[in-house]
Amino acid sequence: MGVPGFALPDLVEAARDGRSTMLGELDRTCREQGVFRLTDLALPAGLPPELLERTRALFALPLAVKRELRDPDDQYVGWRGADNRNEYGQSDDKEMFHIGPRVSATLAAGAGLVDGDGGRRESELVEAALADCSLWPADLPGFVLVWHRFYAAMQHAAAQLGLALAAAMGVESARWAAMAHDNWADLAANHYPAQPAGAEVRMRNAVHSDLTLFTILLQDPPGPGGLVMRDRSGAWHDVVPAPGEFVVNIGELLTFLTGDDWWAVPHEVRPTEATLARDRLSIPFFFRPHDALVLEPFRVSPGTTAPGPIDVGAWVHARKRMQRVPS
Numbered sequence: 654m655g656v657p658g659f660a661l662p663d664l665v666e667a668a669r670d671g672r673s674t675m676l677g678e679l680d681r682t683c684r685e686q687g688v689f690r691l692t693d694l695a696l697p698a699g700l701p702p703e704l705l706e707r708t709r710a711l712f713a714l715p716l717a718v719k720r721e722l723r724d725p726d727d728q729y730v731g732w733r734g735a736d737n738r739n740e741y742g743q744s745d746d747k748e749m750f751h752i753g754p755r756v757s758a759t760l761a762a763g764a765g766l767v768d769g770d771g772g773r774r775e776s777e778l779v780e781a782a783l784a785d786c787s788l789w790p791a792d793l794p795g796f797v798l799v800w801h802r803f804y805a806a807m808q809h810a811a812a813q814l815g816l817a818l819a820a821a822m823g824v825e826s827a828r829w830a831a832m833a834h835d836n837w838a839d840l841a842a843n844h845y846p847a848q849p850a851g852a853e854v855r856m857r858n859a860v861h862s863d864l865t866l867f868t869i870l871l872q873d874p875p876g877p878g879g880l881v882m883r884d885r886s887g888a889w890h891d892v893v894p895a896p897g898e899f900v901v902n903i904g905e906l907l908t909f910l911t912g913d914d915w916w917a918v919p920h921e922v923r924p925t926e927a928t929l930a931r932d933r934l935s936i937p938f939f940f941r942p943h944d945a946l947v948l949e950p951f952r953v954s955p956g957t958t959a960p961g962p963i964d965v966g967a968w969v970h971a972r973k974r975m976q977r978v979p980s
């Protein structure tokens with residue numbers, strides 16, 4: 654069984670018309686696999702390739718410049734290098750960059766630029782972003798701009814996808830929208846450097862599930878891949894990068910909201926001989942509600958008691974600090 658695929662416009666239409674076959678298929682996928690491929694996002698032409706290129710330029714900056722973008726206390730904002738720590742207290746073989754409205758208020762302003770608006774507004778936006786948040790790389794205005802544009806495009810896709818997922822869950826669209834509207838989604842990048850032959854082999858991204866409602870991930874075709882996801886039955890599936898495709902994986906908050914029905918899919922990026930020979934880039938959009946929200950489950954599985962409400966900010970904070978023992 655591979656990873657199922659859905660076209661976003663089909664999901665939007667299914668949600669609007671209540672088309673039960675496709676919504677049923679989406680529900681089954683989210684219960685059993687917790688991951689699907691998503692196509693036809695109608696992004697502005699050339700946006701993903703430009704995003705990948707400008708993100709490579711960020712990681713190519715001198716180490717001293719990247720260190721300026723480092724937050725000593727929170728590895729999930731700004732740049733983090735070899736001192737990143739996974740849930741097992743070890744460092745993954747990657748560097749990363751994270752940003753979101755909790756630290757950068759201008760991200761929401763990118764919405765007006767999705768269709769490539771006039772140059773003056775673009776340069777004003779970049780200036781405003783740099784003045785507002787010191788985590789943006791001041792030497793790379795093109796990076797700042799394309800990240801704002803892509804962030805806005807992901808918000809648009811997530812709003813559409815969220816309504817389809819709500820329909821598949823049997824949750825009213827108004828209830829979903831009230832939770833998702835003022836979200837604090839983060840956009841991030843992982844850069845996994847190529848390893849010289851004979852170097853010590855380390856995990857590129859240790860097994861975890863995401864602290865999100867869902868994540869929309871862009872890979873870097875024809876990059877080397879290595880991403881694998883474990884379905885509810887325990888089987889691992891390769892999630893191979895392909896042009897025009899995104900990967901959507903269910904996060905832990907949707908497992909909570911569905912009373913454990915939907916599968917917060919564990920996933921990892923494996924180091925294999927073939928994948929290690931080349932560097933790899935991935936860009937996850939972590940779709941998460943605003944920290945100020947308190948969530949109650951949409952439903953409770955028969956025979957179980959409802960878990961207590963989740964204070965999103967406190968939950969995320971605690972979960973980021975949680976340490977696990979490798980199994």
Ligand SMILES: O=C(O)CCC(=O)C(=O)O
Pocket residue numbers: 843858863870880920922934935937
């Ligand atoms: O690099 C990838 O493909 C996956 C990244 C990931 O799982 C994450 O950043 O949470």
Ligand SMILES: [Fe+2]
Pocket residue numbers: 861862863920
């Ligand atoms: Fe992940």
